[in-house]
Amino acid sequence: MSFFADKRREVMVHIEKYMLEMMDTYLKPIDTNWQPSDFLPDSTSENFYQDIRILRENAKDLSYDLVAVLIGDTITEEALPTYESWLAMVQGPSMKEDGGWMKWNRHWTAEENRHGDLLNKYLYLSGRVDMRQMEISTQYLIADGFDIGTGHDPYRNFIYTSFQELATNISHRRVASLAKKRWRYLIIENVWHYCIR
Numbered sequence: 001m002s003f004f005a006d007k008r009r010e011v012m013v014h015i016e017k018y019m020l021e022m023m024d025t026y027l028k029p030i031d032t033n034w035q036p037s038d039f040l041p042d043s044t045s046e047n048f049y050q051d052i053r054i055l056r057e058n059a060k061d062l063s064y065d066l067v068a069v070l071i072g073d074t075i076t077e078e079a080l081p082t083y084e085s086w087l088a089m090v091q092g093p094s095m096k097e098d099g100g101w102m103k104w105n106r107h108w109t110a111e112e113n114r115h116g117d118l119l120n121k122y123l124y125l126s127g128r129v130d131m132r133q134m135e136i137s138t139q140y141l142i143a144d145g146f147d148i149g150t151g152h153d154p155y156r157n158f159i160y161t162s163f164q165e166l167a168t169n170i171s172h173r174r175v176a177s178l179a180k181k182r183w184r185y186l187i188i189e190n191v192w193h194y195c196i197r
């Protein structure tokens with residue numbers, strides 16, 4: 001590890017306690033946060049089958065390109081274990097289970113987990129996707145892992161993440177604006193509206 005990377009890790013350890021203090025100010029309460037089931041047909045409802053039919057009817061008109069983008073986005077969201085283990089690696093041995101960074105990592109993962117969950121269920125119910133092939137791709141992505149070339153340097157990792165999250169936000173908003181063009185894509189618009197928050 002370089003001299004600078006080592007010093008930067010010291011800074012991360014130093015500000016860790018502020019993460020613990022500030023976390024509740026920025027994190028949404030779990031009990032009132034949206035959940036995937038808020039946007040999907042209720043399987044305990046008598047209208048379940050009718051709602052599924054409506055969902056599938058609406059999904060029929062989604063363009064090939066839009067479905068392809070949704071598949072890519074879903075697989076990316078579902079590779080969450082990769083991102084969580086990568087973030088844990090950034091702090092390495094200095095990351096304490098009860099420390100601020102690890103708490104942030106757990107809460108971030110818990111929030112993110114809803115995105116792939118919702119998208120996967122939507123695509124499954126839509127009947128537009130070969131789910132087995134999608135699941136194989138997801139398993140490959142998680143099994144292969146990824147190396148963004150930033151090593152253990154926390155500054156580089158967080159700079160990368162800042163740009164990547166911004167790029168993802170723009171990408172998702174553009175998908176949402178395409179979906180907005182027709183009312184029947186309302187469920188996808190809602191999905192993306194909440195996934196980028």
Ligand SMILES: [Fe+2]
Binds near residue numbers: 077115195
């Ligand atoms: Fe996400």
